[in-house]
Amino acid sequence: MTTESPARQDREVQRLERVTVRFAGDSGDGMQLTGTQFTKTTAIFGNDLATLPDFPAEIRAPTGSLPGVSGFQISFSSSDIRTPGDQPDALVAMNPAALKTNIGDLRPGGLVIVDEEEFSRSNLKKAGYEQSPLEDGTLSAFQVVPINITRQNELALEEVDLPSKQKFQSRNFYALGLVLWLYGRSIEPTVKWAEARFGRNPAVLDANLRALKAGYNFGDTTELFQVRYEVPPATVEPGLYRHISGNEATALGFLAASIKADLPLFYASYPITPASDVLHELSRHRNFGVKTFQAEDEIAAMGAAIGAAYGGSLALTGTSGPGLALKSEALNLAIMTELPLVVIDVQRAGPSTGMPTKTEQSDLLQAMFGRNGDSAIAIVAPATPADCFHMAIEAYRIALKYMVPVIYLSDGYLGNGSEPWKIPDMGDIPEIASHFADPSTTDFQPYKRDPETLARPWAIPGTPGLEHRIGGLEKSSETGDISYEPENHHKMTLYRNNRVANIQHDIPPLEVQGPESGDLLVLGWGGTYGAIVSAAENARAQGKSVASAQVRYLNPFPANLGEVLSRYDKVLIPELNMGQLSMLVRAKYLVDAVPFNKIAGQPFKIAEIEAKIDEVLGLRGPYELDFGPTSNLGGA
Amino acid sequence: MTAPATNGKTGDGEELPVLTKKDFTSDQEVRWCPGCGDYAILAQMQKMLPDLKIPRENIAFISGIGCSSRFPYYVETYGFHSIHGRAPTIATGLKLTRPELTVFVVTGDGDGLSIGGNHLLHAMRRNLDITIILFNNRIYGLTKGQFSPTSELGKVTKSSPYGTTEMPLNPTRIAIAAGATFVARAVDRDTKHLEQVLYEAAQHKGTSFVEVYQNCNIFNDGAFAAFTDKDVRDDRMLYLEDGQPLRFGKERQHGIKLNGFLPEVEWDAPEDAELLVHDAATPHTNLANILAHMDYPDFPVPVGIFRRVEAPRYEEMLEEQVQDARERAAPEFEPLLHGSETWRVND
Numbered sequence: 001m002t003t004e005s006p007a008r009q010d011r012e013v014q015r016l017e018r019v020t021v022r023f024a025g026d027s028g029d030g031m032q033l034t035g036t037q038f039t040k041t042t043a044i045f046g047n048d049l050a051t052l053p054d055f056p057a058e059i060r061a062p063t064g065s066l067p068g069v070s071g072f073q074i075s076f077s078s079s080d081i082r083t084p085g086d087q088p089d090a091l092v093a094m095n096p097a098a099l100k101t102n103i104g105d106l107r108p109g110g111l112v113i114v115d116e117e118e119f120s121r122s123n124l125k126k127a128g129y130e131q132s133p134l135e136d137g138t139l140s141a142f143q144v145v146p147i148n149i150t151r152q153n154e155l156a157l158e159e160v161d162l163p164s165k166q167k168f169q170s171r172n173f174y175a176l177g178l179v180l181w182l183y184g185r186s187i188e189p190t191v192k193w194a195e196a197r198f199g200r201n202p203a204v205l206d207a208n209l210r211a212l213k214a215g216y217n218f219g220d221t222t223e224l225f226q227v228r229y230e231v232p233p234a235t236v237e238p239g240l241y242r243h244i245s246g247n248e249a250t251a252l253g254f255l256a257a258s259i260k261a262d263l264p265l266f267y268a269s270y271p272i273t274p275a276s277d278v279l280h281e282l283s284r285h286r287n288f289g290v291k292t293f294q295a296e297d298e299i300a301a302m303g304a305a306i307g308a309a310y311g312g313s314l315a316l317t318g319t320s321g322p323g324l325a326l327k328s329e330a331l332n333l334a335i336m337t338e339l340p341l342v343v344i345d346v347q348r349a350g351p352s353t354g355m356p357t358k359t360e361q362s363d364l365l366q367a368m369f370g371r372n373g374d375s376a377i378a379i380v381a382p383a384t385p386a387d388c389f390h391m392a393i394e395a396y397r398i399a400l401k402y403m404v405p406v407i408y409l410s411d412g413y414l415g416n417g418s419e420p421w422k423i424p425d426m427g428d429i430p431e432i433a434s435h436f437a438d439p440s441t442t443d444f445q446p447y448k449r450d451p452e453t454l455a456r457p458w459a460i461p462g463t464p465g466l467e468h469r470i471g472g473l474e475k476s477s478e479t480g481d482i483s484y485e486p487e488n489h490h491k492m493t494l495y496r497n498n499r500v501a502n503i504q505h506d507i508p509p510l511e512v513q514g515p516e517s518g519d520l521l522v523l524g525w526g527g528t529y530g531a532i533v534s535a536a537e538n539a540r541a542q543g544k545s546v547a548s549a550q551v552r553y554l555n556p557f558p559a560n561l562g563e564v565l566s567r568y569d570k571v572l573i574p575e576l577n578m579g580q581l582s583m584l585v586r587a588k589y590l591v592d593a594v595p596f597n598k599i600a601g602q603p604f605k606i607a608e609i610e611a612k613i614d615e616v617l618g619l620r621g622p623y624e625l626d627f628g629p630t631s632n633l634g635g636a
Numbered sequence: 637m638t639a640p641a642t643n644g645k646t647g648d649g650e651e652l653p654v655l656t657k658k659d660f661t662s663d664q665e666v667r668w669c670p671g672c673g674d675y676a677i678l679a680q681m682q683k684m685l686p687d688l689k690i691p692r693e694n695i696a697f698i699s700g701i702g703c704s705s706r707f708p709y710y711v712e713t714y715g716f717h718s719i720h721g722r723a724p725t726i727a728t729g730l731k732l733t734r735p736e737l738t739v740f741v742v743t744g745d746g747d748g749l750s751i752g753g754n755h756l757l758h759a760m761r762r763n764l765d766i767t768i769i770l771f772n773n774r775i776y777g778l779t780k781g782q783f784s785p786t787s788e789l790g791k792v793t794k795s796s797p798y799g800t801t802e803m804p805l806n807p808t809r810i811a812i813a814a815g816a817t818f819v820a821r822a823v824d825r826d827t828k829h830l831e832q833v834l835y836e837a838a839q840h841k842g843t844s845f846v847e848v849y850q851n852c853n854i855f856n857d858g859a860f861a862a863f864t865d866k867d868v869r870d871d872r873m874l875y876l877e878d879g880q881p882l883r884f885g886k887e888r889q890h891g892i893k894l895n896g897f898l899p900e901v902e903w904d905a906p907e908d909a910e911l912l913v914h915d916a917a918t919p920h921t922n923l924a925n926i927l928a929h930m931d932y933p934d935f936p937v938p939v940g941i942f943r944r945v946e947a948p949r950y951e952e953m954l955e956e957q958v959q960d961a962r963e964r965a966a967p968e969f970e971p972l973l974h975g976s977e978t979w980r981v982n983d
């Protein structure tokens with residue numbers, strides 16, 4: 001490390017297996033940046049990790065107010081971890097509002113670093129504090145370290161020629177430096193990153209680097225901290241790694257699908273939280289032939305995707321729940337015309353506008369049934385941020401082989417969350433075949449199906465001799481002419497549904513973690529994977545007979561799902577909704593699955609699922625979710 | 637489906653076979669009511685298409701919902717009968733990804749201006765190279781006779797037994813306002829003029845918008861008869877000709893002049909010099925707007941090309957971005973996959 005000063009103290013170094021840190025501040029305090037940089041450094045250091053950014057609802061809530069608090073939680077470990085942690089061990093609070101909204105989550109005895117200077121009377125009032133919590137003893141359960149971050153930062157930046165307002169904005173680098181020191185991390189990756197990011201603005205770069213180093217050195221030279229912590233690198237599979245968020249992995253996955261299918265990617269989307277990052281990312285990749293289209297509305301984005309699919313491109317549209325509702329009629333046209341495309345739904349808390357920045361899994365039934373008529377669609381759902389890459393490719397493998405639209409259900413937690421990722425070798429990913437019509441066909445029939453998959457041929461404009469008409473009206477099987485024949489409609493409806501059912505032959509069986517059979521199976525889907533697996537593992541460590549499995553193909557289900565369910569006495573289905581997978585599983589397999597529902601805009605904690613497992617196993621009484629003291633704060 | 641005119645393998649660049657109206661007639665039975673104005677529009681389109689000298693496979697007709705939207709079934713090209721109001725969105729996706737195709741959108745006053753109004757506006761402002769034909773019959777035909785967004789104030793229909801209480805939209809004014817680079821109007825019964833306008837619209841590079849006054853003889857018969865009937869047409873319609881003074885009447889004896897900002901009829905105008913001269917290519921929309929405001933009975937109804945200007949096209953600019961980006965950075969996926977920071981874990 002280049003920054004160690006001669007005055008450094010010898011301190012006790014405490015070795016920990018896992019640490020969870022939360023950075024919280026005003027939305028203008030740069031906490032997402034601080035969290036992201038700490039995460040990158042930690043990833044490079046070799047820890048396993050998971051993150052949970054928590055954005056305020058408003059872009060510019062009043063400074064210092066409770067709704068304006070922005071948070072970023074990271075959990076890192078020397079062993080395998082899958083969730084951003086139930087309870088932070090340390091909290092960095094840049095102002096009273098950040099303290100107030102986050103302190104309730106901190107574990108007893110946890111470390112609290114606050115910017116003392118920000119605890120002025122007016123700021124306390126904005127946060128609804130009658131008196132300073134730093135003085136009234138309410139924080140006695142924690143180790144509180146008040147630091148004059150604002151003042152220290154100002155001193156460190158004395159020689160920098162910037163207005164004081166701008167200097168104030170380097171405080172997050174100061175805090176970052178301090179926390180990097182505390183956990184024995186290098187500042188080098190941040191220095192490198194800052195040089196690239198602020199290179200064009202030398203004064204700002206200088207300010208940020210001075211603040212970063214000052215924070216680091218402050219930890220090193222003062223005796224405020226009795227111990228430093230060390231979380232050794234995790235032992236993971238050898239290979240080349242990077243850090244990736246779910247939305248990044250989603251965009252890269254669809255780009256990879258375009259390469260593997262050898263078809264240009266077309267992405268049509270209307271901006272919507274939390275899916276816009278996918279639009280931002282894909283719009284940067286014109287050199288890969290990616291055409292992005294910011295449509296006038298959700299319906300137009302869906303329609304444009306259909307037009308692109310009709311034209312033979314790899315058609316993609318992306319949205320969140322309210323947008324999926326708007327797209328539903330046009331999506332049905334894609335089902336009726338049997339065109340291959342993918343719809344991304346980065347789910348958020350609903351109904352209606354709901355809580356745009358908060359996560360939920362409540363669009364499963366909308367994806368499954370939210371259209372008129374019997375209109376089956378394929379549905380896939382990634383289980384972790386990095387899995388988004390893999391499932392994006394799967395979505396197109398299915399769409400192109402079966403000539404069917406596919407809904408890809410991500411969520412705000414997966415999209416914004418991140419983890420280390422062993423970079424796949426593109427050579428290991430199989431090519432994706434398309435189902436183009438044979439241009440030498442003499443008597444072309446647009447709805448003549450492949451007998452095995454039931455897919456119709458993909459005959460794209462520009463192909464001589466294959467001119468034909470399609471549309472939303474019912475069509476005669478084979479010729480595709482309009483037909484109101486009773487038998488034909490019955491037959492075509494079965495075809496459309498069986499074509500989706502046939503995908504079952506093409507998807508991997510459901511994998512179980514834990515005993516092959518036993519007392520309890522915890523079944524989940526989507527982003528609950530980490531919490532479910534960890535809870536089941538903990539239960540097994542206590543000698544309980546608990547297995548877990550995550551469904552990543554939701555329509556159709558994996559072929560062995562019914563059989564897997566039958567091997568356990570009980571089935572528990574935790575979901576961030578009112579029990580949507582439970583409903584499907586109960587209806588299809590007649591299994592008395594126990595739903596466990598959390599609709600709080602936040603992911604499950606491991607402990608919550610553990611407690612529910614104990615309840616279902618009869619080891620404790622009924623378990624109620626406990627939202628803690630902060631449940632009605634933060635975010636309007 | 638009829639067999640292709642050639643061996644069916646003619647691609648771009650090869651010599652084209654001579655196509656005829658018959659080559660653009662599909663094997664589908666036409667289902668419009670006998671006497672419907674749609675027949676005339678279909679016939680002029682099928683007659684005009686061979687003149688474009690484009691292979692059939694490179695043409696696509698996209699429609700929404702409504703009587704007019706059945707159009708694609710009857711044309712032997714690629715065709716897509718989509719959902720209500722959304723044809724411009726599908727056409728946009730198709731044209732952006734396959735710029736070499738010739739794309740037509742067929743819509744109506746309900747489809748294009750009511751349920752699909754938003755899409756129509758945005759397609760026109762983006763100046764995609766597509767041709768939009770809006771069949772305006774001032775009524776909902778397919779749903780059997782409700783008023784439409786172009787029905788006149790007070791119109792009595794099944795859904796407005798006391799008469800409507802809303803002002804109609806003027807499609808041509810909307811197209812001008814939205815920035816369509818080609819705006820024209822034609823009448824179903826004046827087939828020769830209609831064919832010419834369709835041809836010019838298809839030739840234009842950029843969004844072409846053509847409003848066709850179309851008679852729905854079942855639910856709104858004679859909606860335009862007051863000025864389109866053969867014996868009154870000359871006196872009540874004004875055929876726009878680029879570079880020519882605005883004249884109408886059997887002997888072209890009447891003219892339109894400007895009084896301040898307002899048009900005025902000059903009956904029996906002897907001198908051309910006083911009259912407004914049509915200029916479809918003027919960059920300003922003022923003249924086109926003056927013309928679009930002129931309506932029967934105060935004025936003769938202008939038909940023909942209101943506006944024809946050149947402007948950068950969406951699909952072309954997008955394609956240029958792709959080419960430029962390719963020249964600047966080769967599409968190498970690995971660096972992207974690796975991101976800015978990687979680390980290696982060894983055994």
Ligand code: SF4
Nearest residue numbers: 669672703777852853
């Ligand atoms: S209802 Fe009117 S517009 Fe529709 S086909 Fe019949 S005549 Fe034509």
